[in-house]
Amino acid sequence: MSTAAASSTPNGLAYPPFGAGDKYRGAVVEDLQLPPAFALPQDEAISRAIELAYERDFSHIPVLDRHRKPLGYIDVAALKKKWEAGEASQDEKVAKYMTKFIRSSSQPYTVITPSTPLDELEQFLQDKIFALVTDTSRKFVLAVVTRQDLDNFVQRRG
Incomplete structure (x- = not known):
C-alpha cells in the first residue's frame, strides 16, 4: 500500500518518495558549516564597506540596524560602480x-535557522541571491548562505 507522501517496502517500513530533497540526505543548514556572518551597521561609510567586502571576497553584505535587526543588503559591485x-x-x-528587505503580509519573512532542512x-x-541564517527569534544573523554553498555541500558529500 502506498500514499502520495510515502511508499511502503515489503517489510512495511515507510520511506519518503525520491525527489529533489534526497540529494541532501536529511541535512540541515547547520551541516553546511558556514563561517560566521559578516554584516555592516547601517551607518557604515561606503568606502569602508567596499574595503571590508573585498578583504573578505563578498559580493553582497547584510546591513543591520543598531539593534542588529536585518534591514537589507548592499550589492558590493553596484556600490563600487556608483562610487567610481x-x-x-x-x-x-x-x-x-x-x-531593503521587503516585509509585508503579501511577502512574509521566511525564517532560515540552523535547523532548516x-x-x-x-x-x-x-x-x-542569498539567505540570512538567523536564530529562531530573528534577533541575530548567524550566517549568510548562497546556492553555491549548497552545491559545494553536495559535491563534498558525493
Whole structure:
C-alpha cells in the first residue's frame, strides 16, 4: 500500500518518495558549516564597506540596524560602480545605497535557522541571491548562505 507522501517496502517500513530533497540526505543548514556572518551597521561609510567586502571576497553584505535587526543588503559591485562614477561619496552611509528587505503580509519573512532542512533552503534560494541564517527569534544573523554553498555541500558529500 502506498500514499502520495510515502511508499511502503515489503517489510512495511515507510520511506519518503525520491525527489529533489534526497540529494541532501536529511541535512540541515547547520551541516553546511558556514563561517560566521559578516554584516555592516547601517551607518557604515561606503568606502569602508567596499574595503571590508573585498578583504573578505563578498559580493553582497547584510546591513543591520543598531539593534542588529536585518534591514537589507548592499550589492558590493553596484556600490563600487556608483562610487567610481562619482554617484556616491566615500563618506555616505551604506543605508542610502542598500536594497531593503521587503516585509509585508503579501511577502512574509521566511525564517532560515540552523535547523532548516536543506531542501527547504534550496526552494528559498530559487529566486533569491542569498539567505540570512538567523536564530529562531530573528534577533541575530548567524550566517549568510548562497546556492553555491549548497552545491559545494553536495559535491563534498558525493
